[in-house]
Amino acid sequence: MANRQQKQVKQQGQSGQSGQTKKPSKETTKNYEQYVKQFTPKPKYFLNSIKAFVVGGLICSCALYIQNMLMDKGLNEKDAGAYVTVILICLAQLLTGIGVFDSLGKFAGAGVIVPITGFANSMVAPAIEYKKEGLVLGVGAKLFSIAGPVLVCGITTAAIVGMIAYFIK
Amino acid sequence: MKNKLGKQSFQFPFRPRIIGSCSIVGEKEGKGPMAKWFDLILEDDTFGEKTWEKAESKMLKQAILIALQKSGHEKENIDTMLSGDLINQLMSSSFMARDLSIPYLGIYGACSTMTESMILGSMMIDGGYASNILIGASSHYCTAERQFRMPLEHGNQRPPSAQWTSTAAGGMVLSSDDKGDSAVTQGQQVKEIYITHATPGKIIDTGITDSNQMGPAMVPAAVDTIVRHLTDTGRSPDYYDIILTGDLGLIGKEIAIDLLNGAGLNVANVYDDCGAMMYDKKQDTHSGGSGCGCSASIFCGYVYREMRAGKIKNALLVSTGALLSTISSQQGESIPGIAHAVAVTTERGN
Numbered sequence: 282m283a284n285r286q287q288k289q290v291k292q293q294g295q296s297g298q299s300g301q302t303k304k305p306s307k308e309t310t311k312n313y314e315q316y317v318k319q320f321t322p323k324p325k326y327f328l329n330s331i332k333a334f335v336v337g338g339l340i341c342s343c344a345l346y347i348q349n350m351l352m353d354k355g356l357n358e359k360d361a362g363a364y365v366t367v368i369l370i371c372l373a374q375l376l377t378g379i380g381v382f383d384s385l386g387k388f389a390g391a392g393v394i395v396p397i398t399g400f401a402n403s404m405v406a407p408a409i410e411y412k413k414e415g416l417v418l419g420v421g422a423k424l425f426s427i428a429g430p431v432l433v434c435g436i437t438t439a440a441i442v443g444m445i446a447y448f449i450k
Numbered sequence: 451m452k453n454k455l456g457k458q459s460f461q462f463p464f465r466p467r468i469i470g471s472c473s474i475v476g477e478k479e480g481k482g483p484m485a486k487w488f489d490l491i492l493e494d495d496t497f498g499e500k501t502w503e504k505a506e507s508k509m510l511k512q513a514i515l516i517a518l519q520k521s522g523h524e525k526e527n528i529d530t531m532l533s534g535d536l537i538n539q540l541m542s543s544s545f546m547a548r549d550l551s552i553p554y555l556g557i558y559g560a561c562s563t564m565t566e567s568m569i570l571g572s573m574m575i576d577g578g579y580a581s582n583i584l585i586g587a588s589s590h591y592c593t594a595e596r597q598f599r600m601p602l603e604h605g606n607q608r609p610p611s612a613q614w615t616s617t618a619a620g621g622m623v624l625s626s627d628d629k630g631d632s633a634v635t636q637g638q639q640v641k642e643i644y645i646t647h648a649t650p651g652k653i654i655d656t657g658i659t660d661s662n663q664m665g666p667a668m669v670p671a672a673v674d675t676i677v678r679h680l681t682d683t684g685r686s687p688d689y690y691d692i693i694l695t696g697d698l699g700l701i702g703k704e705i706a707i708d709l710l711n712g713a714g715l716n717v718a719n720v721y722d723d724c725g726a727m728m729y730d731k732k733q734d735t736h737s738g739g740s741g742c743g744c745s746a747s748i749f750c751g752y753v754y755r756e757m758r759a760g761k762i763k764n765a766l767l768v769s770t771g772a773l774l775s776t777i778s779s780q781q782g783e784s785i786p787g788i789a790h791a792v793a794v795t796t797e798r799g800n
Contacts, residue, residue: 320704
């Protein structure tokens with residue numbers, strides 16, 4: 282009995298309403314999105330790529346310059362690399378803290394997000410934002426809210442690829 | 451149902467009046483093209499508070515108190531207050547109401563909150579349940595950003611279709627008092643403003659899931675409500691001096707004009723959108739403003755003042771809302787769009 286009622290309700294739901302008020306079919310959505318597209322300006326892909334290339338390239342060149350300088354001072358390559366990473370992270374954190382990094386990110390996009398500077402920003406930004414909710418439940422809980430998912434996926438992928446590589450060898 | 455018109459609309463035979471209003475906006479909005487219409491422009495978006503939420507709440511409270519003061523009523527004369535905002539569990543409104551001790555009904559209609567409150571408030575007055583009603587709505591860029599998107603200092607890029615949540619609040623006093631055609635406020639002869647009709651909208655889902663496409667997601671709902679309103683009331687778009695949608699933004703506005711044209715309605719001369727009006731192109735907000743406060747502050751500032759001055763006679767206000775939540779968008783649900791219309795006039799009529 283209950284089953285039959287449910288069926289009836291389902292049928293009513295399907296036929297009784299006009300298609301407009303329900304979630305539309307994929308085709309309708311696609312058509313609407315196509316229609317909307319003619320009104321939406323496209324992101325300036327080419328210009329954005331150049332900005333990202335120049336800024337990203339500058340960051341990497343500076344990093345290399347610092348690394349070479351450190352190696353000239355007698356550090357080995359691995360240690361110098363670690364120092365460079367720390368310096369870049371500190372700089373990005375500082376820029377985030379004084380409120381400059383978001384403008385930089387807006388300008389250069391992937392140029393500052395892809396290097397380790399983006400990672401540092403994604404940790405400090407929530408730390409500043411959620412300070413008001415307390416150190417433990419605010420900062421502690423939200424610190425990894427942006428970087429966390431990236432880390433989980435990155436580490437999982439690395440582990441899977443590592444295993445595949447192990448068996449292929 | 452003597453006061454229902456057609457399929458979806460209402461008429462208010464007792465014609466509730468808007469007797470006081472106030473709009474407050476943030477720093478960025480105060481640098482935009484609408485600046486001269488606002489009552490108060492914040493010098494600092496924190497408004498001297500420790501958290502963004504407190505700042506929003508204070509801004510809303512201020513808007514409501516100034517509107518009350520302008521109406522010439524005391525707090526004790528207010529029967530009910532209707533208010534809403536975008537923050538979870540209506541934080542800004544509830545904490546504002548905590549301080550005022552006026553009976554309070556919290557309302558969520560996303561960015562359509564202002565007209566939703568206006569409709570409900572008018573019904574309460576018209577039905578004889580209240581004489582004076584306070585209504586308000588607010589939004590704050592920083593509270594919305596941290597709830598719906600990314601922390602402020604995160605260096606992400608916004609797509610061209612993204613809209614900027616306005617830091618803004620609007621407050622209004624609706625009243626059943628009838629003092630006649632015009633009144634004298636602060637030594638100036640001004641027109642009375644009546645709410646005559648309302649059309650609550652249906653939710654229309656376009657299937658869009660991208661929360662950076664909120665304008666386009668709400669357009670079909672806005673167009674449906676406008677068409678429904680005009681059909682129910684038997685009016686043509688020319689009847690209105692201005693038809694104002696809430697926050698479809700620059701892209702949404704273009705689509706709305708195109709869709710309304712498609713429905714055989716030529717609105718080119720009377721139609722505009724609050725989101726498209728709020729900012730200058732140079733302010734780099736991409737597709738314009740959004741948020742409850744966007745349409746609320748433009749109604750309570752620009753439209754209210756122009757109507758008081760007699761420059762606008764009939765206006766149709768259509769606030770639009772994207773009823774998504776942080777959970778629904780993470781679960782891949784599409785954005786349900788809604789729009790409610792309220793017709794206001796300075797003509798006394800019957």
